[in-house]
Amino acid sequence: MSAAGKPSPSALVVAAIAVAVALAVVFPFFVRQQMVVAGTFVLFSCYLAQCWNLAAGYAGQFSLGHTVFLAVGAYTSTVLFRDYAVSPWIGMWVGAGLAALLGAVLSAVAFWYRVRGVFFAVITLGSVEVFRGLFSEFDILGGTAGIFLISANDPVNMNFLSRIPYYEIILALVVLAAAGTFWLERSRLGQYAMALREDEEAAEASGVPTFRCKIVVIAISAAATALAGTFYAQFLLFIVPETLFSFDHMLNMMLGTIVGGSGTILGPIVGSLLFGVLGDVLRSLPVVNSQEAASLVRIGYGLFLIVVVLRMPRGIVSLWERRN
Amino acid sequence: MSDLLQIERIGKRFRGLKALDDVSFSVEEGGIFGIIGANGAGKTTLFNIISGAIKPDVGIVRFAGVDVTGRAPSRLCIAGIGRTFQIARPFPDLTVLETIRVAVLCRVHAMRAATERAVAIAHRFGLAQKLDRRGRHLNVLERKRLELARAYATGPRLLLLDEVAAGLRPSEVDVFVDIVRAVASENITVLMIEHVLAAVFALARRVVVLDQGKTIADGTPQAVAADPKVVEAYLGAGYAAP
Numbered sequence: 001m002s003a004a005g006k007p008s009p010s011a012l013v014v015a016a017i018a019v020a021v022a023l024a025v026v027f028p029f030f031v032r033q034q035m036v037v038a039g040t041f042v043l044f045s046c047y048l049a050q051c052w053n054l055a056a057g058y059a060g061q062f063s064l065g066h067t068v069f070l071a072v073g074a075y076t077s078t079v080l081f082r083d084y085a086v087s088p089w090i091g092m093w094v095g096a097g098l099a100a101l102l103g104a105v106l107s108a109v110a111f112w113y114r115v116r117g118v119f120f121a122v123i124t125l126g127s128v129e130v131f132r133g134l135f136s137e138f139d140i141l142g143g144t145a146g147i148f149l150i151s152a153n154d155p156v157n158m159n160f161l162s163r164i165p166y167y168e169i170i171l172a173l174v175v176l177a178a179a180g181t182f183w184l185e186r187s188r189l190g191q192y193a194m195a196l197r198e199d200e201e202a203a204e205a206s207g208v209p210t211f212r213c214k215i216v217v218i219a220i221s222a223a224a225t226a227l228a229g230t231f232y233a234q235f236l237l238f239i240v241p242e243t244l245f246s247f248d249h250m251l252n253m254m255l256g257t258i259v260g261g262s263g264t265i266l267g268p269i270v271g272s273l274l275f276g277v278l279g280d281v282l283r284s285l286p287v288v289n290s291q292e293a294a295s296l297v298r299i300g301y302g303l304f305l306i307v308v309v310l311r312m313p314r315g316i317v318s319l320w321e322r323r324n
Numbered sequence: 325m326s327d328l329l330q331i332e333r334i335g336k337r338f339r340g341l342k343a344l345d346d347v348s349f350s351v352e353e354g355g356i357f358g359i360i361g362a363n364g365a366g367k368t369t370l371f372n373i374i375s376g377a378i379k380p381d382v383g384i385v386r387f388a389g390v391d392v393t394g395r396a397p398s399r400l401c402i403a404g405i406g407r408t409f410q411i412a413r414p415f416p417d418l419t420v421l422e423t424i425r426v427a428v429l430c431r432v433h434a435m436r437a438a439t440e441r442a443v444a445i446a447h448r449f450g451l452a453q454k455l456d457r458r459g460r461h462l463n464v465l466e467r468k469r470l471e472l473a474r475a476y477a478t479g480p481r482l483l484l485l486d487e488v489a490a491g492l493r494p495s496e497v498d499v500f501v502d503i504v505r506a507v508a509s510e511n512i513t514v515l516m517i518e519h520v521l522a523a524v525f526a527l528a529r530r531v532v533v534l535d536q537g538k539t540i541a542d543g544t545p546q547a548v549a550a551d552p553k554v555v556e557a558y559l560g561a562g563y564a565a566p
Contacts, residue, residue, distance in 0.1 A: 186435060187435070188429050188433060188435065191422065191425065191426050191429060192426065192429070194415075194417070194418060194422070195415055195418065195422075195423075195426040197417075198415035198416055198417055198418060198459070199413050199415055199416075201377060201397070201409075201413070202409065202413040202414075202415065202474075203398075203415075203426070204376075204377075204396065204397035204398045204401070205375065205377075205397050205398075205401060205406075205407050205409070205475070205478075206401065206423075206426050206427040206430065206474055206477075206478060207398050207401035207402055207426075207427060207429070207430025207431075207478050208398055208426060208430070209396070209398045209399075210398065211396070263417075
């Protein structure tokens with residue numbers, strides 16, 4: 001136990017992570033473009049899970065509304081670029097700021113009315129519908145038809161012809177999010193968040209300003225999610241409410257985090273990698289082309305989920321933890 | 325010198341039922357004070373009001389001369405009111421060290437210093453061997469120790485203890501009596517609710533008796549125990565001091 005609180009990772013763990021990151025960095029240079037795209041999507045779901053893990057895993061605020069922040073990021077940078085020629089590299093931070101503000105306001109309203117647990121989840125779910133409706137109505141946002149950007153070799157505006165730079169950008173975000181989570185776990189804010197996740201009244205009695213802490217953590221989580229929104233927009237060069245507000249994103253965040261281990265640094269990455277790679281491998285099997293095989297895969301997927309939750313309620317990373 | 329805690333005409337109803345009715349008393353700084361009363365007398369409700377967990381319908385809570393009625397518990401904690409819960413509430417997934425440290429962090433903001441202080445407090449409350457144990461894995465006695473350690477770790481001027489001795493064996497009660505006495509010797513004013521009267525009578529210099537939401541007596545343990553109203557309402561015949 002180090003004086004800073006949480007046990008410091010051992011040299012072996014640090015070395016293993018360094019090797020894993022190095023391999024991830026060089027991976028796209030040795031595979032087909034199709035694999036680079038697949039890897040990018042997997043890392044994208046890793047990153048979203050990491051963002052959601054801050055609010056849900058550490059602070060215990062089970063948001064079902066993170067697609068709103070994803071959309072705010074995507075739309076902010078895209079509209080700023082299209083109408084004002086602001087580079088998405090800058091627009092992404094504007095989007096993050098707006099998402100943080102929105103997250104803070106939404107959660108402040110909810111917590112002001114003492115909304116907790118499943119009711120908070122329902123309220124955030126409601127906010128998704130509200131914003132999906134709003135984003136579909138405004139012509140400046142492209143309405144239900146969305147906004148197209150033109151593919152170009154324009155790195156200054158986060159636009160690349162090769163897929164590799166996108167892969168490296170999202171990989172960098174994953175690494176930064178992990179570092180940020182590492183820092184949060186060892187900070188006063190992180191300790192407060194974990195305490196209030198466990199028991200809000202007891203945390204209050206311990207001097208934790210729960211109202212403020214919840215809002216701050218959700219704002220951070222929202223801002224981080226918005227960065228992924230800009231990335232998503234630039235990667236696909238097309239944004240539309242239907243895909244940004246898709247519940248699939250939410251599902252990926254939750255499954256990846258919960259299966260991997262919520263409230264841990266590596267959990268969301270491990271869980272999302274597993275789901276992403278498993279999904280890709282299963283889809284690429286030739287037998288899956290038949291209807292029966294597809295159903296079998298689906299059943300296997302569901303069973304796997306049930307087994308993990310029953311046998312490892314604290315996620316896959318708890319297997320490693322138990323040794324200590 | 326003004327009193328550390330002043331309760332002025334506090335009233336609270338739950339769905340029309342009077343939990344507290346015009347309760348007033350004050351606690352001067354230094355020493356141990358007791359609140360006793362039968363189940364449902366309103367003791368815990370009173371604690372919840374003093375610590376900010378619930379708001380009174382009427383009345384004022386003054387702490388160190390300042391009206392603090394209805395402030396958030398975390399703000400009252402910073403102001404210097406620490407509390408324990410009747411049923412110990414350890415954070416299930418946090419370790420003993422982390423739990424105590426969260427409380428320390430409201431005074432000591434640097435993580436390293438807070439950790440050192442938390443370790444020292446764990447030592448003091450007999451939890452030195454359990455630093456890395458998670459809340460969910462603690463036994464009843466350890467939970468009680470942790471509850472007390474956490475409240476103490478917030479650095480209170482006034483410590484509210486809600487039945488810390490309940491459910492303990494007599495030998496264990498003695499341990500807690502010693503701990504409470506040691507805490508009080510550090511210039512921390514202790515206000516305790518107890519069912520275990522032996523503990524209160526051994527410790528308190530003044531006792532307030534609540535009965536059906538009203539104060540019916542307020543005085544030294546001896547005086548209170550001899551008060552016919554108290555004997556009738558709470559202690560029952562045959563318990564009166566000889």
